[in-house]
Amino acid sequence: MSKNLFNTIWDQHTIRKLPTGQDQIFIGLHLIHEVTSPQAFQMLRDRNLSVLYPKQTFATIDHIVPTEHQKQRPYNDRQAETMAQAIERNTKDFGVTFFSIDSPRHGIVHVIGPELGLTQPGMTIACGDSHTSTHGAFGAIAMGIGTSQVRDVLASQCLALNRPKVRKIEIKGKPPKGIYAKDIILKIIADLTVKGGIGYAYEYSGQTIEYLSMEARMTICNMSIEGGARMGYINPDEKTFAYLQKKEYSPKNDAFERAKKYWLSIASKKDAEYDDITHIDIQDLAPRLTWGIHPGQGISIEENIPSPQAFSAKERNAVEHALTHMRFKSGETLRGKKIDVAFIGSCTNGRLSDLREAAKILKGNKISPSVRSIAVPGSQDIAHQAEEEGIADIFRQSGFQWREAGCSMCLAMNPDKLEGHQLCASTSNRNFIGRQGSPEGRTILMSPAMVAAAALAGEIVDIRKQEDSNHEWK
Numbered sequence: 001m002s003k004n005l006f007n008t009i010w011d012q013h014t015i016r017k018l019p020t021g022q023d024q025i026f027i028g029l030h031l032i033h034e035v036t037s038p039q040a041f042q043m044l045r046d047r048n049l050s051v052l053y054p055k056q057t058f059a060t061i062d063h064i065v066p067t068e069h070q071k072q073r074p075y076n077d078r079q080a081e082t083m084a085q086a087i088e089r090n091t092k093d094f095g096v097t098f099f100s101i102d103s104p105r106h107g108i109v110h111v112i113g114p115e116l117g118l119t120q121p122g123m124t125i126a127c128g129d130s131h132t133s134t135h136g137a138f139g140a141i142a143m144g145i146g147t148s149q150v151r152d153v154l155a156s157q158c159l160a161l162n163r164p165k166v167r168k169i170e171i172k173g174k175p176p177k178g179i180y181a182k183d184i185i186l187k188i189i190a191d192l193t194v195k196g197g198i199g200y201a202y203e204y205s206g207q208t209i210e211y212l213s214m215e216a217r218m219t220i221c222n223m224s225i226e227g228g229a230r231m232g233y234i235n236p237d238e239k240t241f242a243y244l245q246k247k248e249y250s251p252k253n254d255a256f257e258r259a260k261k262y263w264l265s266i267a268s269k270k271d272a273e274y275d276d277i278t279h280i281d282i283q284d285l286a287p288r289l290t291w292g293i294h295p296g297q298g299i300s301i302e303e304n305i306p307s308p309q310a311f312s313a314k315e316r317n318a319v320e321h322a323l324t325h326m327r328f329k330s331g332e333t334l335r336g337k338k339i340d341v342a343f344i345g346s347c348t349n350g351r352l353s354d355l356r357e358a359a360k361i362l363k364g365n366k367i368s369p370s371v372r373s374i375a376v377p378g379s380q381d382i383a384h385q386a387e388e389e390g391i392a393d394i395f396r397q398s399g400f401q402w403r404e405a406g407c408s409m410c411l412a413m414n415p416d417k418l419e420g421h422q423l424c425a426s427t428s429n430r431n432f433i434g435r436q437g438s439p440e441g442r443t444i445l446m447s448p449a450m451v452a453a454a455a456l457a458g459e460i461v462d463i464r465k466q467e468d469s470n471h472e473w474k
Helices: 005-012 038-046 078-094 109-115 132-138 149-154 180-193 207-212 214-227 238-244 255-266 313-327 354-364 380-389 392-399 450-458
Strands: 015-018 022-025 029-032 057-061 097-099 124-127 141-144 160-161 164-170 200-205 231-233 276-283 286-292 299-302 341-344 371-377 423-426 440-446
Touching: 005 015, 005 141, 005 200, 005 231, 005 255, 005 380, 029 109, 029 149, 029 238, 038 149, 057 109, 078 097, 078 313, 109 124, 109 132, 109 214, 109 380, 124 149, 124 371, 132 141, 132 214, 132 231, 141 231, 149 160, 164 180, 164 207, 180 214, 180 276, 200 341, 207 380, 214 231, 214 354, 214 392, 238 255, 341 354, 341 450, 354 392, 354 450, 423 450, 440 450
Parallel strands: 029 057, 029 124, 057 097, 124 141, 164 200, 164 276, 200 231, 341 371, 341 423, 423 440
Antiparallel strands: 015 022, 022 160, 286 299, 286 440
């Protein structure tokens, strides 16, 4: 039996076994943002330490930035302005490349890494953000870390880690009409549960993965953390190479051809060994969406909200709490539920293909006047491409607010927030209580096309009933 890609990369980056039993792992790419880095840099200053390999670290500002009038400083939120000033000062003082608001490369950290070619197969990647697993779509080991670990990587370029087990998730079936990567990962999380991945790295494979574009694969890997896995990855293939070719930080010319050979060599072979293998068939998958307060509380558009009695005694209190918060009743359908807000964006679904799919639904139509609708591109480059393709105009003409790049309403550490009990149809990754800015606010996760359709109708609908829900998988 041969090694899978995960264990191959892990072994290649292991420096030594520590007395704690952990492995000392070298980190090839370190990504930072304004929220989890200020304290880490201060810890370096307190110890009179420098950044060991500043050329391996890249910074952006995304969580706290407003998506309207983004360049107007100081920000109205004093804490946001303090964090903005901190990352500007820290990156300058320590010699770290910073993609500021004024840079055409600016955007959400997990969006710009791949689009600049910083993210490459065979890498170990760390960032002080749980959705770092996004980068695993390229055949990398990518993990979210805490602030003290951000300090460790800045100071030593290493982390002390326990090796996780590896679960292979084989996904079978060509995605039916109206089914997107978001539906697939919500299905996986519901089937394996939000705790099912604890202690594991997920390898996504199979016929379905082969169909998916790189952007769709990033959506899959992005939400690995919602399934309890710290990391999720996909083996590199020709789609990976085509995406990376000619990116700014990708190898060039002959170096790229040599890199491809190496990237193929580390991919999991047919006889690779795994700690667990799970099979999922999406041939008959219907659009997925959440009804509760975590991503595992999800159903298809064809199902009714479950009863607490359908769960184990241990889970019933949590289910009842979710239903109470969401103001839903078991046995109800989500179809026809009136929404107050529609949000398209985030590191999960703020890429160009996401915006294209939503634009297909919106083109020539007007959103419901009762719905506040916001579209937020994941980067300035995506925003520019959307303008060139006319996508931004479609959003504006439909009644959506077209915003500037940033995390926006995904986590509401900025002015984009829910108010009171508002119900939001969202393309983001988490539906936790308070996640979108209001303790009483309610979030339903779904694909960009489903959000666009809900914005038009003013309520949740089945995207498959729309005239044009054909999507791009290539």
